[in-house]
Amino acid sequence: MSFNLAGVSVVHRNGAVALEDISLRAGRGERIALIGPSGAGKTTLLRLLAASLKPTRGQLELLDTPAWSIDARALRSLRARIGMVHQSSAIPPRQRVVTAVLAGRLGRWPRWKGLVSWLYPLDPAGAQRELARLDLGERLFDRCDSLSGGQLQRVALARVLYQQPELILADEPVSALDPTLAELITRLLNEEATRRGVGLVASLHAVDLALRYFPRVVGVRAGRIAFDCAAGQVSEAMLAGLYGPVPGAAGENPEADRSATPVGTAVPLMCR
C-alpha cells in the first residue's frame, strides 16, 4: 500500500484547522491528482504524505509504516523512500546540475559518501541517465542558474527519479510553467511513475491536466475531501462545487470557511 490516512486532522499551533478528518488510502502504483482552491489544504496533505508534518489526530501509514511511531533513524530512511518534486526554488542556483541530481540519494547514502560526492560527484553516470530521459543529458555539468525555468523543473524531477522513491509526491510542480511545459512535465511525471510502478500524488491547479493524465482525482476544499473519483466520473457540477464560493462565508477568512456548511452538501456526488 502507498499510504493510508484514517481520520487525520491537522491543527496549526495558532488553532487554525488545516485538515479535518481526512481518510484516504492508495494502493501501490496509484496515480492521484489533488485539485482544489488555494488554501484548501493540498500542500498540508502532501506534507503529511512526505512524513514532514505530524498529524494532530488520526492514523497515518506511509509505505506500510506508521510514520510517527518509529524512531528518528527509521523516519529518515522512510523519508528516503518518498520523493517530493519541489518547485524549482528548492534547487540552489549556484549548484551544478549533477550535484543537484545526486542530492536525491542523500537519504540513502552514508554520510561520508554524501560529503565526498559534494566535493567530487561520485555517480555522474547515474545522474546522466535520469537527465537523458528528460532530454537534459548534455547539461550535466552546467550550473543550475544557467537553465531556464522548465529545464530547472526537469532537474528537480531528475533528482526525485534518481532518488528511486517508492512514492512520488509533487506540490504544484507545473504552476510556474507555460502550458506546453506544464503538460510535458505532467506527462513525464506520469510516465516515470507508471514505468517504475510507484505511486504518484500531485497537486495541480490545471484541472484539465489532472483529468487527462491522472486515473484518480481527489478534490480538496476547506480542509476536507470534497470528492474522490476516477477521472472519468468528475463532472462539471463537482468542479463548480469545488471551486465555487462557500455558502454564507467570506472567502478571505479561513475560520469562517471552516464554520460554514460542510462542503460535502454542495457536491452532488461522492464517488468513494
Next chain:
Amino acid sequence: MDSIPRPRPCLTCVLGALACFAAVWASFAWLDLPFGELFAASALTDMGRFVGAFFPPDLSPAFLAKVASGTLETLAISAIGTVLAVVAAVFLALPAAGRFGLPARAGARLVLNFLRSVPELVWATLMVLLAGLGPFAGVLALALHTAGVLGRLFAEALENSPAEPEAALRELGAGPVSAFCYGVMPLVGAQWLAYALYRWEMNIRMAAILGFVGAGGLGTILYYELSLFHEARASTVIIAMLGLSVLVDTVSALFRRGRLAAQ
C-alpha cells in the same frame, strides 16, 4: 492672497542645526587647535626640513632584505590570521544564525559583538602581553577581531538565504550535515568567500600597522626606525607598505574581474 501652501516651520530642524554649530564651535574651543601656527612661515620651513629628511629612502641591500622579510611576515600574519578567523567565524555563525536555538543564538551574538567591538590594535596590545612580542600576537589579534566581523556577516548571509533547498533535502532523508552542504553552502558559499577575501585585503593593511605595538611585520621595523629618527629607513618601510597596498588592490581587482567574467 494667502492661498499658497507653505511648509510648516520646522522647529526641530532649526534647533538641530544650531546644536551642530554649537558643538563644532565648542570642539574647536575645547581642543585649542593651533591652525594659525600650522601655516606660519617658520612652521612651513620646519615641515620642509622634516619631510626632506625622508629622502632619499635607504636602499642599501642589507636594509632592503630586512624590509622584504618584514613584508613577507606581514603577508603571512594577515593570511594565517584571516584563515583562523574564517574557521572561528563559521563555527560562531551557525549558532548566531539561530540554528541551535534561541539561547545559543543570543550567546554567539554576544561573543561576536565582543570580538568585533575590540579593535585590532587593542587586541594586539593584549596579545603581546599574553603571547609575547612577535608575529604570533599579530596573528591572534587579527584572528580575534576578524572572527567577530566575519561571524556576523556569515550569520546574516545564512539568515537571508532561502530555506527551501535545505528543507527539501531534509524531506528526502538527508542528515543535517549533508543537507547543509548541499542545500545551504551553494547559497552562501560565494558570499562567504567574498567577505573573507575582502577582510583579508583589509588585514594585510592592518598587519602592517600592528607592529607598532610589537606584533611583528613591517610595523615593528617602522616603529623601531622612527623612534631612532632614521627617517630615510622609515621612508623605505612606508614605501614598502604603500607598494603592498597597491599590490593587494591590483590583485584583488584582477581576481574580481576574473570571477565576474567566469560567471
